Amino acid sequence: AQKVTQAQTEISVVEKEDVTLDCVYETRDTTYYLFWYKQPPSGELVFLIRRNSFDEQNEISGRYSWNFQKSTSSFNFTITASQVVDSAVYFCALSEGAGSYQLTFGKGTKLSVIP
Amino acid sequence: ETGVTQSPTHLIKTRGQQVTLRCSSQSGHNTVSWYQQALGQGPQFIFQYYREEENGRGNFPPRFSGLQFPNYSSELNVNALELDDSALYLCASSSFQRNYGYTFGSGTRLTVV
Numbered sequence: 001a002q003k004v005t006q007a008q009t010e011i012s013v014v015e016k017e018d019v020t021l022d023c024v025y026e027t028r029d030t031t032y033y034l035f036w037y038k039q040p041p042s043g044e045l046v047f048l049i050r051r052n053s054f055d056e057q058n059e060i061s062g063r064y065s066w067n068f069q070k071s072t073s074s075f076n077f078t079i080t081a082s083q084v085v086d087s088a089v090y091f092c093a094l095s096e097g098a099g100s101y102q103l104t105f106g107k108g109t110k111l112s113v114i115p
Numbered sequence: 116e117t118g119v120t121q122s123p124t125h126l127i128k129t130r131g132q133q134v135t136l137r138c139s140s141q142s143g144h145n146t147v148s149w150y151q152q153a154l155g156q157g158p159q160f161i162f163q164y165y166r167e168e169e170n171g172r173g174n175f176p177p178r179f180s181g182l183q184f185p186n187y188s189s190e191l192n193v194n195a196l197e198l199d200d201s202a203l204y205l206c207a208s209s210s211f212q213r214n215y216g217y218t219f220g221s222g223t224r225l226t227v228v
Contacts, residue, residue, distance in 0.1 A: 044222070045158070101217070
């Protein structure tokens with residue numbers, strides 16, 4: 001069965017610090033997709049990244065970067081030089097198989113960036 | 116390109132009542148999914164619809180049902196409401212090609228009293 005674990009419930013950092021959010025997943029499928037979403041207080045889930053299981057290249061988008069390691073079943077998310085606007089709950093999610101659209105979410109990590 | 120809109124934003128119902136939540140999917144997205152997010156938890160998959168038919172369901176009882184319409188709008192219906200149904204209900208849409216992530220709405224906050 002698929003499972004996503006975000007062991008960090010809450011993290012607080014001071015503005016401009018770097019922060020890494022951990023995500024560990026479990027799946028029996030060889031084809032799967034991994035996602036990160038940001039949920040601000042307004043409630044909407046904002047898509048950040050989608051990565052398929054055959055692409056282990058790390059990705060950087062501005063201050064955001066993602067480290068995908070199949071050997072450890074991890075898909076970690078790093079924010080460089082954090083800003084107050086980064087404060088939100090961040091979810092890691094998994095979708096198994098080529099035909100399924102079901103997302104399995106972790107419990108989320110609440111990030112607070114202190115000015 | 117329009118986003119995903121949900122209505123109403125907030126709703127209060129009494130235990131035992133029925134409720135209908137609505138979602139207008141992003142243009143061109145023929146797949147819609149519904150999620151339940153309890154306070155402090157990650158979203159839980161309820162079901163998904165593709166071309167107006169249910170083609171996937173999570174661990175939710177039959178009193179949770181849905182509809183998808185040709186104009187990409189959809190509904191989530193919950194019968195015989197229970198206190199534990201209090202949650203944020205999120206609608207997500209995607210295209211078949213899944214070239215990009217699922218687009219979520221801001222949700223409907225349902226409170227059952």
